[in-house]
Amino acid sequence: MHELMNTAREALHLLISLDPALWEIIGVSFRVSLTAILVALPPALLIALLLARVAFPGRWFAISLVNTFMAVPTVVVGLVLFMLLSRSGPLGELRLLFTQRAMIIGQILLAMPVLTAMLHSTLQSIDQRAWETARQLGAGWWQSLWVLIREARFGVIAAVLAAFGRIIAEVGSAVMIGGNIEHFTRTITTAIALETLKGEFAQGLALGLVLLLLALVLNVLLGVMRGRGHQTVSV
Amino acid sequence: MLEVSQLAHGFDRQPALWEIPHLPWQGLSLVHLRGDNGSGKTTFLRLLAGLETPRQGSIRWTLGGTSVSPPCPGHVLYLHQQPYLFDTSVAGNLRYVARWNGWRGATARDRVAAMLERCGLAAHAQQRARSLSGGERMRLALARAWLLSPRVLLLDEPTASLDRQAIADVSTLISSLHETGCAVVLSAHQPSVLTERCDEYWCLEQRSLQVSVFKQGVAV
Amino acid sequence: MLTRRLSLFATLALSLLLVSGAQAADTVRLATTTSTYNSGLLDYLLPKFEEDHPYQIQVIPVGTGKALRLGRDGDVDLVLTHAPAAEKAFVDADYGVEPHGVMYNDFVIVGPSDDPAGLEGGEDATNAFATLADEGATFISRGDDSGTDKKEKHLWEEAGVTPDFKGFRAAGQGMGEVLKMASELQGYTLTDRGTWLAMKDKLDLEIMVEGDTALFNPYQVILVNPERYDGLNTQGARALAEWLISDEGQDLIDAFRLNDKALFHASAGEKIDPTSAVHESD
Secondary structure: OOOHHHHHHHHHHHOOOOOHHHHHHHHHHHHHHHHHHHHHHHHHHHHHHHHHHHOOOOOOHHHOOOOOOOOHHHHHHHHHHHHHOOOOOOHHOOOOOOOOHHHHHHHHHHHHHHHHHHHHHHHHOOOOHHHHHHHHHHOHHHHHHHHHHOHHHHHHHHHHHHHHHHHHHHHHHHHHHHOOOOOOOOHHHHHHHHHHHHHOOHHHHHHHHHHHHHHHHHOOOOOOOHOOOOOOOOO | OEEEEEEOOOOOOOOEEEEEEEEEOOOOOEEEEOOOOOOOHHHHHHHHHHOOOEEEEEEEEEEEEEEEEEOOOOOOOEEEOOOOOOOOOOHHHHHHHHHOOOOOOHHHHHHHHHHHHHHOHHOOOOOHHHHHOHHHHHHHHHHHHHHHOOEEEEEEOOOOOOOHHHHHHHHHHHHHHOOOOOOEEEEEOOOOOHHHHHEEEEEEEOOOOEEEEEEEOOOO | OOOHHHHHHHHHHHHHHHHHHHHOOOEEEEEEEHHHHHHHHHHHHHHHHHHHOOEEEEEEEEEHHHHHHHHHHHOEEEEEEEHHHHHHHHHHHHOOOEEEEEEEEEEEEOOOOOOOOOOOEOOHHHHHHHHHHHOOOOOOOOOOOHHHHHHHHHHHHHHOOOOOOEEEEEOOOOHHHHHHHHHHEEEEEEEEHHHHHHHHHHHOOOOOOOHHHHEEEEEEEEEEEOOOOOOHHHHHHHHHHHHOOOOOHOOOOHHHHEOOOOOOEOOOOOOHHHHHOOOOOO
């Protein structure tokens, strides 16, 4: 118990004293995960719109497929991507393995199903009248699409926050394709895994607190935007 | 101006609601569309607006000398029974229309402000559209449509579920819209101050459309 | 009939319970480095120990840093590690007692076959490290505070280099992962020979430097101080430690082969002062 208190105190000290090594790791995590979300959002929106608003043969199957991908363990994504990007793999020539770019690709793959599934359900719940009204009032196809997304903005933000929470807290693929290289691909989660391995619990705990704080901020943000506490999403 | 021929429509795999062999309409009058519940008034209006495709037959609008099939965005507008208001301010709803139609800067601002004034919504300009009362919502929907100076408005039960005062306000607005040269077809299953001002009656019954034209209360 | 069956069942269940309870009492928990475990040495030694002793050994393979931490926290009964300075600190702080040198193995420097830094065939590890820094070559460091990592840090120090040159990458992962990474990135790394032999078929790397005494790597066995925690199996731990440094244990260590190569050299009683071999800064 005494040991635990000491570790917690040390962790808080690291956070408050703005320990540069700690903040560098946090920076890498945010850069990678934010980039992944930004890249994943437009295609996820388009796919979700397609699934929600356009009737095409095999649509139910596509929806089940998206939901299945959501359940794929992160280490499996890591493994597949590792095999693809490895020197002996088909994309080895790109020399992407153990770079931030590879991690971003991995996180895009992890974020896409979550984003698509949540955006699909939120776009599906939009009133058909919104589209009809916009089109009749002279909005072009893209303008109507944009207005539809804007009408669903709280659902879209919820999807983004949930996906962001998933990928920034993910460790399986990050360590496999990023390699946990200091100053380059060491993220909050891979650093926690390493610090535990080293028996250095304080920095791991400090980083864990950052993740916890992040989840809290994301959820509060969502609650505030929704007006009064209609919290349907947990990050 | 409207030319309907051999029109038939019904819901999936069910027999047609009605068949309308021929309906010519000058497109100037204020029309009251009648019919029992389930007679397909809404469907008929949506067909005219091009929001649905008829099972059979054709609908043509002649606008500015050319004959086109619906939809005719900006010219022939259908308003839902509960009009859809975008989740933004009252003025924001009108600004959307301005943007979609390429109006910019002062032009857009002036037109939006004038329309809010005209429809008695100036005081509510910054209010969230969805917090308006039923009558105000209908007025905002009309203002939004009016901004485009449409040739024809198709209104689906515009006064249903409104209180007496709101019905009076909305009726006045629709009358002045009509006076500016916009033809109106409105469905209503109950008579009101508004339907009394109509000069043409279309009635969906016995699987067809009966047209009666009145001038000063006399069938012509 | 039914009662007899029931009582038979009860007896069976009870005896199973007793057996498992007895096993728990005879369990010895050993924290050791991945190098001894992955090379297969322990899988080879421990069954022979368990044959003649009433103990069952549970091996927890982790980095040296974590192994010593487990010992300090009383989560294991003894440790078998290879980081002399850290071990000395461990004993000095009374976390551990009765340290004994057991054996040593050696490290090798491996790298890509096209050898851009020109290390191949060298015999001086310190020079090789200095060259790597001068050339800015890609070098994958364990960076996980393990025994191997401590060894590497010591070599950088000996070479008079701060390892922050262009190609330096601290991976913070196990030896196997780091070797794979070095192979993928075609970089150099320092590895223990055991892991190297076990993995080299899957790697696109060659040995560059070997045989330097600076690359020797002594292992010690240390009991966790029984005065710090109740419920440690110190008796079992001591039996294992004494067996490892006995003639029988030492001969077995010398006889161990991986891919027909000797990996570990028994060194109990050679009385080498471990801290004279390696001086770490931490």
